[in-house]
Amino acid sequence: MVWSVADERFQKNLETARAYYEQHWSLCAPRTAAALDRPLGQWLSNRRRPGALDGHPEWEAALRKIDEHWDPAWPADWQRHYAALRELVREGFGGDVGRHEGHGARGVLAIAELGDDVVGAVLVPGAWRRAGP
Secondary structure, X not given: OOOOHHHHHHHHHHHHHHHHHHHHOOOOOOOOOEEXXXXXXXXXXXXXXXXXXXXXXXXXXXXXXXXXXXXXXXXXXXXXXHHHHHHHHHOOOOOOHHHXXXXXXXXXXXXXXXXXXXXXXHOOOOHHHHHOO
């Protein structure tokens, strides 16, 4: 049996990442983010650095399984707002709106810049009409 300290550390951080995703719908966590009383944001930021996952395709696959946009080509801040808005849409703009405070307007502007391909993958038909005044 081969045992790797790096693999064990990764699995522990992956557990933390799952918990964070359940609360925030995105792994584009700020560097100061934590979950399960463990730091997470800096660890995720380090994994996004070019070459950080070279030789560990299974690590990247595990992160992508939690959040397909864990390492987006666009800014991580944008992705956080997008994820919050996506959940608002899925909830029919109901649920705990206070939990989403501050994300909605920025998410709408960011999504408008992204284009129909991604918007269509997230929004339900007619959601923009329902979201209006």
